[in-house]
Amino acid sequence: MTDLIEVIQNKFPDLVESSHSQCGDQTVVLKKEGLLTVMKYVQHEPSLHFNMLMDLTAVDYWAQLRKPRFDVVYHLYSTTKNHRLRIKVQVSEKECEVDSLTSFWPSANWFEREVWDMFGVKFKGHPNMKRILMYEEFKGHPLRKDYMYNKRQPLVGPVN
Amino acid sequence: MSEYSKLDVTQETIDAETEGMTINMGPAHPAMHGVVRLIMNLDGERIRKVDVEIGYLHRAFEKSAEQAGYLQVIPYTDRLNYVSPLINNFGYASAVEKLMGIETTERCQFIRVIMSEISRVSDHLTCVGASAMELGAFTAFLYLMKAREYLYELVEEVTGARLTISYVRIGGVKADFPEGFKGRALNAIKEVRKVLKETNQLLTRNRIFMDRLEGIGLISQEDAIAHGITGPFLRSTGCDFDLRKASPYWVYDRIDFDVPVGSRGDNYDRYLVRLEEMEQSMRIIEKAFALMKEGSIRVDAQGKEIPASLMVDEAKMGNTKGFWQFEPQVDPTLEGTAKKNQKAIYPDVEDKKEFMLPAKENTYGNIEGLMNHFKLIMIGHGTSPPKGEVYFPVEGGNGELGFYVVSDGTDRPYRVRVHPPCFPIMSALPKMLEGDMVADVIATFGSVNMIAGELDR
Amino acid sequence: MELTAPQKENIQKIEHSNLFTPGFFSSKVSEVVGWARKNSIFQFPMVTACCGMEYMSVACSHYDIDRFGAGFPRFSPRQSDVLFVVGTISHKMAPVMKRIYEQMTEPKWVVAFGVCTCTGGFYDNYATVQGIDTIIPVDVYIPGCPPRPETVIDGLIKLQEKIEHSGFESRPGK
Numbered sequence: 001m002t003d004l005i006e007v008i009q010n011k012f013p014d015l016v017e018s019s020h021s022q023c024g025d026q027t028v029v030l031k032k033e034g035l036l037t038v039m040k041y042v043q044h045e046p047s048l049h050f051n052m053l054m055d056l057t058a059v060d061y062w063a064q065l066r067k068p069r070f071d072v073v074y075h076l077y078s079t080t081k082n083h084r085l086r087i088k089v090q091v092s093e094k095e096c097e098v099d100s101l102t103s104f105w106p107s108a109n110w111f112e113r114e115v116w117d118m119f120g121v122k123f124k125g126h127p128n129m130k131r132i133l134m135y136e137e138f139k140g141h142p143l144r145k146d147y148m149y150n151k152r153q154p155l156v157g158p159v160n
Numbered sequence: 161m162s163e164y165s166k167l168d169v170t171q172e173t174i175d176a177e178t179e180g181m182t183i184n185m186g187p188a189h190p191a192m193h194g195v196v197r198l199i200m201n202l203d204g205e206r207i208r209k210v211d212v213e214i215g216y217l218h219r220a221f222e223k224s225a226e227q228a229g230y231l232q233v234i235p236y237t238d239r240l241n242y243v244s245p246l247i248n249n250f251g252y253a254s255a256v257e258k259l260m261g262i263e264t265t266e267r268c269q270f271i272r273v274i275m276s277e278i279s280r281v282s283d284h285l286t287c288v289g290a291s292a293m294e295l296g297a298f299t300a301f302l303y304l305m306k307a308r309e310y311l312y313e314l315v316e317e318v319t320g321a322r323l324t325i326s327y328v329r330i331g332g333v334k335a336d337f338p339e340g341f342k343g344r345a346l347n348a349i350k351e352v353r354k355v356l357k358e359t360n361q362l363l364t365r366n367r368i369f370m371d372r373l374e375g376i377g378l379i380s381q382e383d384a385i386a387h388g389i390t391g392p393f394l395r396s397t398g399c400d401f402d403l404r405k406a407s408p409y410w411v412y413d414r415i416d417f418d419v420p421v422g423s424r425g426d427n428y429d430r431y432l433v434r435l436e437e438m439e440q441s442m443r444i445i446e447k448a449f450a451l452m453k454e455g456s457i458r459v460d461a462q463g464k465e466i467p468a469s470l471m472v473d474e475a476k477m478g479n480t481k482g483f484w485q486f487e488p489q490v491d492p493t494l495e496g497t498a499k500k501n502q503k504a505i506y507p508d509v510e511d512k513k514e515f516m517l518p519a520k521e522n523t524y525g526n527i528e529g530l531m532n533h534f535k536l537i538m539i540g541h542g543t544s545p546p547k548g549e550v551y552f553p554v555e556g557g558n559g560e561l562g563f564y565v566v567s568d569g570t571d572r573p574y575r576v577r578v579h580p581p582c583f584p585i586m587s588a589l590p591k592m593l594e595g596d597m598v599a600d601v602i603a604t605f606g607s608v609n610m611i612a613g614e615l616d617r
Numbered sequence: 618m619e620l621t622a623p624q625k626e627n628i629q630k631i632e633h634s635n636l637f638t639p640g641f642f643s644s645k646v647s648e649v650v651g652w653a654r655k656n657s658i659f660q661f662p663m664v665t666a667c668c669g670m671e672y673m674s675v676a677c678s679h680y681d682i683d684r685f686g687a688g689f690p691r692f693s694p695r696q697s698d699v700l701f702v703v704g705t706i707s708h709k710m711a712p713v714m715k716r717i718y719e720q721m722t723e724p725k726w727v728v729a730f731g732v733c734t735c736t737g738g739f740y741d742n743y744a745t746v747q748g749i750d751t752i753i754p755v756d757v758y759i760p761g762c763p764p765r766p767e768t769v770i771d772g773l774i775k776l777q778e779k780i781e782h783s784g785f786e787s788r789p790g791k
Contacts (some may be wrong), residue, residue, distance in 0.1 A: 003218050022549065022550065023258050023259060023550050024549045025549070025550060026548070027201055027549070027553055032419055044499070051386070052385055052388055053388055053407075053578040053580060054388060054553075054560065054562065055388075055562060055564065055577070057564065057577045059566055059575050059577075060575075061576070063574075064568060064574075065566075073549055073564070073577075075564070076455065076514065079385060079401050081397060082406050082407065084551075086549075086551065094203065103242075104462060105387075105388065106383075106386050106387050106587070106588070106771050107386065107387045107584050108387030110583060110584070110586075110587040116440070118222075125612075128283075129217075131219040132214060132215055132217035133616055134218065134709065134744070135215070135216060135708065135709045138708075142220065142223060142744070143222060145226075145744070148743075149220070149223045149224065149226070149227050149742050149743060150212075150741055150742055150743060151743050152708075152743055153743070155708055155710070155711050155746075155752070156713070159570075167635075172659070186712075187710065187713055188663055188713055188717055189692075193664060193669070195665050195710060215702070215707075215709055216665070216707060216710045216713070217665055217666055217707055217710070218707050218709065218744045219705055219707060219740045219742070219744055219745055220740070220743060220744045220745070223742055224740070224742055230655050235739070238667075238740075239666070240664065241668050242667035242668060242669075242670055248670035255747075286670070286673070290673075301677075302677055302678050303675060305674065305677035305678065305679070306677065306678055306679065309674060309677075312674070322671070322674075322765065323667060323670055323671060323763055324667065324762055325764065334650040382790060540639045571621075612665065612666060613666055613667060
């Protein structure tokens with residue numbers, strides 16, 4: 001297995017915040033402003049060739065009192081090289097916005113909408129930033145740790 | 161032109177701009193099995209633009225999983241992809257096992273492979289059957305459901321339930337195969353093969369069926385990869401990505417099977433790929449049965465095998481050799497006297513905290529099993545995986561089914577995220593539908609095999 | 618062939634009974650209607666979730682609810698008598714279900730299929746309706762997660778009994 005962390009760290013020493021490897025999963029934590037640069041590189045660099053954005057999600061560290069509060073997590077996969085990489089970006093509650101990756105991978109479109117819906121993290125440059133799983137009238141973002149899991153909201157009437 | 165002029169239609173009228181018509185399909189449309197809503201803009205019968213709206217079955221899996229302990233998440237995973245619940249089960253358990261750094265026993269892994277493949281066959285049977293029914297082939301649907309029933313009977317025999325099985329335990333499975341299961345499973349496979357042969361004769365070269373599917377719902381390999389599509393859907397476009405081959409988990413690397421690949425990426429290819437995958441799955445089951453050996457099916461939190469006899473009360477087994485030296489005394493702290501003496505009585509028993517739930521016979525049959533069970537189930541007492549995060553993908557019925565588990569060191573998962581294989585496919589649905597006819601929506605949507613439970617979670 | 622004595626007696630009995638003689642039998646129209654209705658249930662399966670898999674099993678050859686006259690699902694609420702709510706109803710789906718119920722013509726019955734529709738099941742969270750009877754009236758509850766086909770058939774028979782005895786109105790108070 002190639003050490004992907006090293007490759008990225010050597011290429012972008014200023015943009016990488018930290019990195020770790022656990023259970024064979026390699027993770028690179030990036031600075032927010034470096035996301036697009038690194039993603040463009042890993043997608044097009046022939047030795048990495050991450051042509052698939054497998055998964056995009058977020059984790060809310062509110063319960064651990066961590067600041068910045070959110071992690072946006074990207075799971076990348078390369079069908080040709082058959083390797084995986086996890087890239088994380090930390091987002092604070094005040095500036096809850098990350099650059100959108102829709103222009104790199106179309107799969108980011110729905111995943112980013114889901115993260116907005118569930119966590120309230122916005123994506124800069126997303127063409128259609130609206131709720132996907134919940135209905136428009138829903139208030140709040142249910143997967144945030146400060147949203148009570150059984151806090152129900154009043155039912156809305158038929159919508160057209 | 162001559163007919164038009166009779167009707168007093170001029171060339172201008174023919175060339176005139178037409179106004180699109182917006183049509184809503186779903187969320188309770190019969191062909192939208194599961195619940196999804198398509199808002200289509202039509203030009204005549206051609207689809208100009210599609211908006212897909214999902215979320216009608218959002219049941220808060222990920223939020224519920226944060227409230228429960230690691231073991232209590234298992235029943236929720238059944239209901240993600242309810243057509244192949246066993247694969248979800250095993251995927252989740254494997255993710256937690258990877259986080260804990262333990263590996264299950266060989267027999268357990270064979271059981272997981274066999275049950276996964278049974279599930280995959282029933283998944284594809286449902287998909288092919290339902291999409292054929294929506295195109296009017298009701299007989300094929302009845303045949304395939306008959307075949308699925310044989311498999312459900314097998315699943316029921318092993319797990320005790322037909323659909324929502326909760327069969328897995330972290331570090332093993334709930335129970336071993338019952339006696340004589342192998343023979344019955346192989347018989348069932350034989351029956352399923354018979355049904356598949358019949359269906360093959362009914363559908364595969366059927367003129368109507370082919371006309372409805374061929375060249376419809378096209379997607380290129382580049383688009384599919386860019387949209388993050390995996391599974392049979394991606395394989396129909398010619399890419400041979402299959403997690404069982406690409407990064408073999410469990411014992412898939414010891415079993416020989418082929419990965420069917422399509423060439424055009426249309427509905428017909430997807431149908432053929434699914435048919436062939438069922439055949440390969442059955443091949444895997446047969447091979448796995450041949451390779452399987454007797455052994456333990458569970459490991460403890462250190463990854464060591466738990467022999468079946470360990471849970472039995474040792475005193476009741478006549479193992480009382482150290483007892484006579486110890487005077488029972490009343491403990492003012494009510495801690496119990498036996499606790500500190502235990503080491504002296506059984507010097508060879510380690511003070512280990514188990515992760516596996518005891519077998520049901522022990523839970524109901526003796527006090528030790530019951531206490532063990534109770535301790536593990538109570539929030540705040542169960543074993544906790546180390547801090548960290550892990551992503552473990554398995555090949556689900558629709559593609560890569562990944563579980564991303566974040567642990568904060570307590571006995572409840574901090575976050576459980578599922579990568580649902582349907583989700584990227586549904587996001588690519590507008591791409592496949594635009595330019596086709598309205599009637600093709602049914603054919604294409606059927607081949608997607610959308611499972612709302614896993615799509616909306 | 619010579620008939621035995623008991624056989625002859627039977628034939629005499631039948632001949633003397635009023636079965637073949639012109640006569641009448643008394644019944645109420647409502648009973649006849651109820652009998653006819655219970656054996657021709659046109660159902661609208663509103664399949665949303667996991668229970669749909671068991672619904673498929675019940676409807677297909679192994680368990681075959683056609684035996685109870687309910688084998689023909691109608692996929693338009695306007696043409697059906699019984700609404701089968703099969704699977705979890707989320708807050709997003711609830712208005713849709715209510716509209717489907719309102720589109721059905723009287724008399725109509727509702728079956729809550731699966732524990733999610735009965736009480737919300739183990740989905741006690743922000744997204745799930747805690748039992749569809751908070752939104753529409755329910756006639757028969759079929760619990761189970763999902764209910765086994767046998768349970769469904771049992772529920773269907775219960776519904777038939779209810780239909781048989783409900784006369785012209787499915788919901789008399791309404």
